[in-house]
Amino acid sequence: MKSAVLTDEREVTVSDRERPTPGDDDVIVKIGACGVCMTDYHLYHGTFPAEFPVVPGHESAGEVVATGDGVSNFEEGDRVAVFPGIPCGECDFCKEGKQNLCENTVSMGGAGDEILDGAFAEYLRAPAQCLQDIGDLSYSAAAFAEPLACCIHGVDRADIESGDTVVIVGAGPIGLLLLQAFRASGAGTIIVSELVDERREIATQLGADHVVDPSAGALADHVDELVDRVDVAVEAVGLPTTIEEAHSITSPGGTTLVFGVPPQNESIEIDPFELYYRELEMVGVFALTQNTFSRAVTLLQGDRIETERLVTDELGLDGLQTAFDQMENNEGLKKMIYPNGR
Amino acid sequence: MKSAVLTDEREVTVSDRERPTPGDDDVIVKIGACGVCMTDYHLYHGTFPAEFPVVPGHESAGEVVATGDGVSNFEEGDRVAVFPGIPCGECDFCKEGKQNLCENTVSMGGAGDEILDGAFAEYLRAPAQCLQDIGDLSYSAAAFAEPLACCIHGVDRADIESGDTVVIVGAGPIGLLLLQAFRASGAGTIIVSELVDERREIATQLGADHVVDPSAGALADHVDELVDRVDVAVEAVGLPTTIEEAHSITSPGGTTLVFGVPPQNESIEIDPFELYYRELEMVGVFALTQNTFSRAVTLLQGDRIETERLVTDELGLDGLQTAFDQMENNEGLKKMIYPNGR
Amino acid sequence: MKSAVLTDEREVTVSDRERPTPGDDDVIVKIGACGVCMTDYHLYHGTFPAEFPVVPGHESAGEVVATGDGVSNFEEGDRVAVFPGIPCGECDFCKEGKQNLCENTVSMGGAGDEILDGAFAEYLRAPAQCLQDIGDLSYSAAAFAEPLACCIHGVDRADIESGDTVVIVGAGPIGLLLLQAFRASGAGTIIVSELVDERREIATQLGADHVVDPSAGALADHVDELVDRVDVAVEAVGLPTTIEEAHSITSPGGTTLVFGVPPQNESIEIDPFELYYRELEMVGVFALTQNTFSRAVTLLQGDRIETERLVTDELGLDGLQTAFDQMENNEGLKKMIYPNGR
């Protein structure tokens, strides 16, 4: 079968590999669609450490084409989304459903202590417990289950009450999913801050009450004019400066969500007296759980989240290089790979 | 000023009364709109005990026309919605923001230990702390803040996670607000069960994923066909039988919300083994808090909740009798009274 | 090895069976102690359906004496408590850490759709993921991890805030663990209602602020004299009448916990208007999760829970019959079986 393989830093090749066979509790999925994400980009650039060669791709959906002997809840022909982590099931975190914090993370095509081959390939082997039935949801929409599940997890951790004012800093694919997830979960007024004009426009179409261009005056000033209070400020860029900015606009009793992935070994400065006196929270958000993954599929099936407008590029396996190049130049939003054609 | 006064059981008259003047911490509101609710109907019928004469009406909004000397946060011309309870501020419940459970309930035009004159009148006196700024929201929409706040409180108590499956039994004005409040707060699949055809149709327009006619086969069967699991079943009718029905379709680990007001001194039968073994919850929901009232205004301002389609009748003060008659015959949905004309 | 086997209704025999060998992910535990519980008693009486012959016993702890090839986190000599359910890991409940609601329950020696041999035997085979390290905690104390974990789960579901008033109805082994778990978790005033004099006395020793004899006047009257408000009323007897009683003393905004296992196919009567108007909750509690099991071990290790005073009878495998007889006559509290001697 064809796979898009990272063979070295900044080297991606489509090559022929043996099609996987299922272990006892495994399923083989014929990949219908797999989104390209910042993590793939970091693996490609070597900024997330991995042993080459490796097949990336962890935002996938497809059709079950083979099942192991021990698998009873899936059969050939089932349409599924793939949870890309393999929880160890034995650590305390796994036992309480916090698979994102599993102490023995194995990932299929994403970041992890151990990385198995991912979904930029015609076929993927995955444990049955990682699959989620998607009914007749399109593969392209279902491929958003993974990033959406991270966003739902972020909304959970923000612990809003309906009506809360939310500011989202950054309107890339992730910021735009967060916007929709917060809106679907009760956020009151939502403000999106984003540099790129077209992204602000899409944010408006997807339900932002206000959009702000942070290059045209300090975010804090914009926000002050628009709302009385910021209950949750979400950083969805991944920079120390925007984290500090999000924190600085959070109102008394409010929460700053650190969602964007900042570079390692940097630091932010926080005024601890303000944290105390204004009773602020600063909350990190890491990845997804099996529970948020299943809920992501539900929200996608129920049309609560729009994904079509987020897909700007649709490519074959050999388009992965193009996708990385576009990401380098900040072109478009989500790039979708169809390993078996559309 | 003109007031619609209940003078005895099933007797309502429009009469002239003295226009109220504000106490130190009070405000006089010129009523723009006031919705008619089941509680008004019960006061009229004498099924909620009250001392006649009394002016009902507790779902109101209007314009500030006078303020007491101690009032600093409101001024003439402000457009406001009115929280119809006067919290004592001294009981434990008030101190923790649960004004709905206040041990010394005073109500303006609604149900309470003590009932002051309500908003079916040209002017209303209210403590400043009961007002909520509504900006340029229409009075008719703002008059929904009170019932919507009850529904938001219900959603809070259901404690859903986004994606949860919700079944709402009853699609009167309240069921249709609950539908929207649940949908805006993250509900996944929503099923509405309702006898009246037009109400089911409106439910679909307002976001129900499925509607069910309970006269065409048992609700449980309908639900089984549509979904795997009912996380929350909400009773919004007010009958023992529909509470038992809602309870019976609640899935393991799920919650039955007792939202409708059942008659007093009746009983429901519950199988305690099932409650234990399927780990069910049965949760009563009573009224609103100042917090949910403020959030209701926010959601209305943000266009998260549609109210126009719920208003089927627009009347003057002298239309209150008509409204009660229509309610008796189950005609229409929300009746809106405009004491100062439209 | 020796096992205490239920061969038919009300028939228990100690017989020789083959000592189990571990599967790949299994561990063999030499049982140090195993408590006798109402479920064992029900299996013995046939009131919980099971296929005979079966070895009961699901409150156990012991020493690891063999491990399968795939087991890396336990080794011979480890002292462990055994979580008696085998979660399927694939249903939604398992994925979010609610193993008590697993849709494919397999139990070792307890109640379940499928029942494997339990711990009233010299050796037990268990999946490694079911073990919890106990350090140097005594086996007899560690055998309480299972029932204590149920009680912790109950406290979690009661969702108290520190200072809340709690009434516990019934002071058998379970009521006395609930008392300690609530006390350790922030309960303010705790009242225990219990018929048996000695049990009330132990309740006082274990931290009850007040004890009440319900045969000496209605519980409601006792409670009214002692406290202003009952935030949580816990039924720990297992009778419809005491559930109704617990519900009737729950204060506005409070919760009734249905913890005792009522007989099947009975019913309780509830006034739905009261549930609504006083905003009550009625909450079922079923079994334990892996998370509460691990926390139970922690609390036992930290001496937060006293168990010695609860053990009234210490017996060998051949004492199981005696234990059942004593339970029939309401003699003593927890009976502890030591299959390999003390």
Next chain:
Amino acid sequence: MKSAVLTDEREVTVSDRERPTPGDDDVIVKIGACGVCMTDYHLYHGTFPAEFPVVPGHESAGEVVATGDGVSNFEEGDRVAVFPGIPCGECDFCKEGKQNLCENTVSMGGAGDEILDGAFAEYLRAPAQCLQDIGDLSYSAAAFAEPLACCIHGVDRADIESGDTVVIVGAGPIGLLLLQAFRASGAGTIIVSELVDERREIATQLGADHVVDPSAGALADHVDELVDRVDVAVEAVGLPTTIEEAHSITSPGGTTLVFGVPPQNESIEIDPFELYYRELEMVGVFALTQNTFSRAVTLLQGDRIETERLVTDELGLDGLQTAFDQMENNEGLKKMIYPNGR
């Protein structure tokens, strides 16, 4: 009546002032005991800005000796603790029971936008809604209701589950109350880090499972040896360095509580990648609410919290200067002032 008045920075005098009379909704309390707190010390030093002259003292309890005409729930002879803030009742925070974040803070003898005379005086005027009945609790114990309520609020914000591992950095009066509040609320293993030998000893007596001397090796190393995981790390010193230290020992998924009051205009450095990747939370805790105040009295009445061992100095009004001097030299723990003698 006699009052201890701050007349300028570092100037405290006992002088005669007119005994206050109650307004309509007020009560006059004859002060039985009032604790000295860091805030008093900061007012004295001018590090919390205040207009002199001012009477400090906000941790008080005493006897009601006069009531205003509008007061119905208290009468002469009642023994009460005094909540030292006067909530405005009109801001959103007050309405939801978060009086600590009130936008119009008025304080009696503590920190606030407006500071009224406090309780280092023979008599105090306070609104009736600020009083809490203490029954027969000693005034000296009841004077701990205020600081304990802050600690309970901190425990609430830490949102632990029973069994969680807690590390408390600093064992002054506050650290020792936090220790007890966490222990009473379900904490599993509790480690206290403290420089002063005697304070570590008291920590052990009050229930710390381990105490650590941070001058004898890095805290992180001590903690690593003692426990697997730190769910909550509480800073109770008030220094940027100890906040960073507490943050650094917090385990994945855990929370750092910023409880100590750090100096203004300083900063701490945080690694944002770690915050994200280990999914940490950093949570500020500010003051108390009326709800936690009432719960503090409950826990004190139920003997859940020991206060006697915390009182090292018992003084008259003229002892306030001595108390400040001792605090300067880090002598003793809580200093208790008895304005009307013991």
